Amino acid sequence: KAGVTQTPRYLIKTRGQQVTLSCSPISGHRSVSWYQQTPGQGLQFLFEYFSETQRNKGNFPGRFSGRQFSNSRSEMNVSTLELGDSALYLCASSNGPANEQFFGPGTRLTVL
Amino acid sequence: GQQVMQIPQYQHVQEGEDFTTYCNSSTTLSNIQWYKQRPGGHPVFLIQLVKSGEVKKQKRLTFQFGEAKKNSSLHITATQTTDVGTYFCTLPGDSWGKLQFGAGTQVVVTP
Numbered sequence: 001k002a003g004v005t006q007t008p009r010y011l012i013k014t015r016g017q018q019v020t021l022s023c024s025p026i027s028g029h030r031s032v033s034w035y036q037q038t039p040g041q042g043l044q045f046l047f048e049y050f051s052e053t054q055r056n057k058g059n060f061p062g063r064f065s066g067r068q069f070s071n072s073r074s075e076m077n078v079s080t081l082e083l084g085d086s087a088l089y090l091c092a093s094s095n096g097p098a099n100e101q102f103f104g105p106g107t108r109l110t111v112l
Numbered sequence: 113g114q115q116v117m118q119i120p121q122y123q124h125v126q127e128g129e130d131f132t133t134y135c136n137s138s139t140t141l142s143n144i145q146w147y148k149q150r151p152g153g154h155p156v157f158l159i160q161l162v163k164s165g166e167v168k169k170q171k172r173l174t175f176q177f178g179e180a181k182k183n184s185s186l187h188i189t190a191t192q193t194t195d196v197g198t199y200f201c202t203l204p205g206d207s208w209g210k211l212q213f214g215a216g217t218q219v220v221v222t223p
Contacts, residue, residue, distance in 0.1 A: 033209035048209035056207045097208045098143050100157035
């Protein structure tokens with residue numbers, strides 16, 4: 001079974017630009033979550049999508065958004081990038097309540 | 113909201129030694145999960161604990177859930193260089209895919 005895949009793996013942007021990250025969950029997994037990991041704040045929950053609906057959202061500004069498609073693939077978008085958005089963005093999928101989450105390799109975003 | 117504290121945040125271990133990392137929650141938990149992230153890698157699921165006082169072993173790793181279901185520990189015996197990484201405990205959120213991560217314990221092993 002293929003794991004969670006994320007594209008691109010690395011990204012360099014400048015302040016003010018926007019970026020779209022993509023995540024393909026494990027086949028059959030309907031829940032896709034996004035996390036931001038930084039040295040200062042650790043791993044923080046961004047949002048979760050389930051059956052194309054945002055089911056939960058973390059404490060991030062509206063510049064962070066996402067969506068999920070009918071095939072469960074998900075994208076997250078960050079608009080008007082700030083230096084502080086530099087981070088590793090991790091996507092995870094799961095197939096049931098209180099089940100383990102399977103993480104992708106992440107997208108390393110650098111904002112200059 | 114619920115808060116989670118993991119201690120220590122950093123652990124330097126000599127190969128062959130044992131160590132323990134602790135996770136404490138401000139609220140009673142339905143379950144707790146542990147993940148390991150190798151340097152440059154992504155979190156990988158290790159275990160889930162559900163029952164009060166539960167103890168689970170995975171080779172040299174022993175996981176315990178407190179009687180009050182508010183704390184947990186991970187004990188590693190005879191540490192090896194393959195144990196290097198950051199160990200996170202996570203608290204469940206109000207939906208499948210929402211986990212609250214502790215700050216993690218970064219483990220460095222010297223031969």
